[in-house]
Amino acid sequence: MKDRHKAFANLLVRRRWMLYLSLSVLLAVVVCGIFAPYLAPHDPSFVDFSHKLESPSWDYPLGTDQLGRCLFSRLLYGTRVSLGLALLIVVACLLSGLLIGCLSGYSGGWIDHAVMRVCDAVLAFPSLILAISLIAVWGAGWKQMAIALVIVQTVYYARFVRGLVINLKQQTYVTAARVCGTNPVRILMRHIVPNMLPPLLVVVTLEIGWVIMDISALSFIGLGIQAPTAEWGAMINEGKSFIRSHPRLMIAPGAMIFVMVALLNLVSDAFGENKGFGSPLRRKSKST
Amino acid sequence: MSLLIADEITKTYSATGWFRKQTPEGKGVREISFTLEEGSCLGILGESGAGKSTLGRIVLGLLPPDSGTLTFRGIDLYRSGRSERKQWRRDIQVVFQDSYSAMNPRMTVQDIVAEPLRNYERKSSKEERSAVAELLELVGLGADDMTKRPKQMSGGQLQRVNIARAIALKPKLIVLDEPVSSMDMIIQKQILDHLKELKEKIGTAYLFISHDISAVQYFADRVAILDRGTLEVRESFDPFT
Ligand SMILES: Nc1ncnc2c1ncn2[C@@H]1O[C@H](COP(=O)(O)OP(=O)(O)OP(=O)(O)O)[C@@H](O)[C@H]1O
Ligand SMILES: [Mg+2]
Numbered sequence: 001m002k003d004r005h006k007a008f009a010n011l012l013v014r015r016r017w018m019l020y021l022s023l024s025v026l027l028a029v030v031v032c033g034i035f036a037p038y039l040a041p042h043d044p045s046f047v048d049f050s051h052k053l054e055s056p057s058w059d060y061p062l063g064t065d066q067l068g069r070c071l072f073s074r075l076l077y078g079t080r081v082s083l084g085l086a087l088l089i090v091v092a093c094l095l096s097g098l099l100i101g102c103l104s105g106y107s108g109g110w111i112d113h114a115v116m117r118v119c120d121a122v123l124a125f126p127s128l129i130l131a132i133s134l135i136a137v138w139g140a141g142w143k144q145m146a147i148a149l150v151i152v153q154t155v156y157y158a159r160f161v162r163g164l165v166i167n168l169k170q171q172t173y174v175t176a177a178r179v180c181g182t183n184p185v186r187i188l189m190r191h192i193v194p195n196m197l198p199p200l201l202v203v204v205t206l207e208i209g210w211v212i213m214d215i216s217a218l219s220f221i222g223l224g225i226q227a228p229t230a231e232w233g234a235m236i237n238e239g240k241s242f243i244r245s246h247p248r249l250m251i252a253p254g255a256m257i258f259v260m261v262a263l264l265n266l267v268s269d270a271f272g273e274n275k276g277f278g279s280p281l282r283r284k285s286k287s288t
Numbered sequence: 289m290s291l292l293i294a295d296e297i298t299k300t301y302s303a304t305g306w307f308r309k310q311t312p313e314g315k316g317v318r319e320i321s322f323t324l325e326e327g328s329c330l331g332i333l334g335e336s337g338a339g340k341s342t343l344g345r346i347v348l349g350l351l352p353p354d355s356g357t358l359t360f361r362g363i364d365l366y367r368s369g370r371s372e373r374k375q376w377r378r379d380i381q382v383v384f385q386d387s388y389s390a391m392n393p394r395m396t397v398q399d400i401v402a403e404p405l406r407n408y409e410r411k412s413s414k415e416e417r418s419a420v421a422e423l424l425e426l427v428g429l430g431a432d433d434m435t436k437r438p439k440q441m442s443g444g445q446l447q448r449v450n451i452a453r454a455i456a457l458k459p460k461l462i463v464l465d466e467p468v469s470s471m472d473m474i475i476q477k478q479i480l481d482h483l484k485e486l487k488e489k490i491g492t493a494y495l496f497i498s499h500d501i502s503a504v505q506y507f508a509d510r511v512a513i514l515d516r517g518t519l520e521v522r523e524s525f526d527p528f529t
Contacts, residue, residue: 172389179348180404180453181377191392 097157
């Protein structure tokens with residue numbers, strides 16, 4: 001009995017440790033992204049054919065690509081694009097999902113029915129395919145990609161938020177607030193939304209990882225961020241012709257994506273376990 | 289004129305949805321009639337599942353009845369306009385059984401007690417603080433409890449906070465849905481005594497819902513017995529007649 005207790009405590013401590021480690025690595029990457037102009041040894045888009053496809057050296061920590069651009073600098077600047085855009089998209093999704101989910105879940109009735117049917121319709125398509133078709137209509141580019149991703153993902157958020165709202169709406173303190181005259185908007189702002197932040201935090205950290213992958217995938221097939229801009233997915237695309245001769249051109253950005261997504265998953269899991277709920281939002285398997 | 293008149297109120301829970309079977313008879317309340325005078329206390333006695341909370345929710349305006357009328361100070365509540373409804377919200381307040389879950393765990397006692405005041409009155413933060421302190425004192429708590437959160441208080445203290453919130457607007461009627469059922473005898477008596485005192489001070493009427501015969505005997509002026517959805521108002525307190 002005591003042993004089991006100890007093992008459990010150990011596990012918790014180890015988990016904590018892992019959480020802090022993941023968080024600090026993530027933070028380090030974010031800081032590197034923010035200070036990229038100061039940290040990068042070279043201009044990420046400076047073309048220099050005299051240095052093309054060089055191996056790592058003191059001057060070029062990760063070597064150069066086919067146009068002689070510094071790979072390390074490009075990775076650093078790519079952090080800004082991938083993480084920054086992912087964050088932007090997730091925040092936009094969160095806000096619109098909160099709005100729609102709260103409206104739908106709190107009002108119930110025909111509004112709820114209508115909103116949920118629209119969501120079902122969107123959910124019937126694999127999300128990346130839907131995003132691709134939207135971009136196909138609007139044309140490639142990072143703005144179109146961001147808007148398409150926001151539209152597609154908002155549906156997941158809206159459904160998730162709606163479920164939480166319906167659950168929290170039944171809490172006695174919400175009834176008590178209604179009785180003492182609090183209006184629905186105030187009830188949502190003061191009683192419901194604050195109490196769903198912990199599960200939302202879990203989802204958001206996980207989602208940032210997913211969105212990084214989506215951005216990279218769309219940029220890889222040329223629909224997202226366009227060529228001269230350093231972005232991980234686009235970098236993999238550019239590097240693919242050199243997969244045999246210079247695999248590091250693909251491996252480096254690929255590793256960045258992998259590490260970021262893995263860390264965000266770890267953090268999300270740890271948050272979830274900490275708060276006593278597992279990963280609440282399982283997305284359908286995606287073809288990334 | 290009576291404060292509250294319930295006339296033949298019926299509310300049965302029917303299963304909604306296309307494929308579910310109708311729930312069997314006896315869920316909810318049927319043809320309930322009673323009157324409640326200003327400043328008095330009616331005890332509603334009934335066993336678990338008899339429909340006591342259902343009745344409370346109807347009186348609070350949270351659950352429209354299938355049929356029957358509820359008249360509060362001469363106004364038919366479920367067929368009234370917006371402004372009357374707003375006044376009604378103000379004049380009927382509630383104390384629930386589970387004191388902890390009746391409060392948002394993220395809010396402080398001050399925010400909880402001040403919530404009804406903020407909804408109806410414009411007060412500066414200083415006025416609000418003194419109003420909350422006064423209310424807390426009325427229910428036997430100190431002003432230093434104001435900054436606490438629900439997790440930091442005991443069940444009895446929490447129920448006092450709930451009562452402070454309920455009396456904040458000086459309502460005409462408070463629905464007490466088993467307010468002391470989860471407490472031990474000494475605290476029960478303390479809180480009931482406090483409620484009695486408040487009744488004298490601010491002149492509210494109570495609808496006291498309970499399954500505890502002795503508590504009802506101690507607390508209520510009249511008693512009505514709710515048995516499987518039907519209500520019988522007794523003139524005498526002897527529950528076995
Ligand atoms: N929302 C609902 N939907 C369907 N049936 C319900 C609902 N709420 C209550 N009931 C049923 O109505 C009956 C009366 O419930 P109510 O909560 O009024 O009982 P109660 O007298 O307050 O019991 P307790 O002493 O346990 O609180 C119960 O049989 C219950 O199962
Ligand atoms: Mg009940």
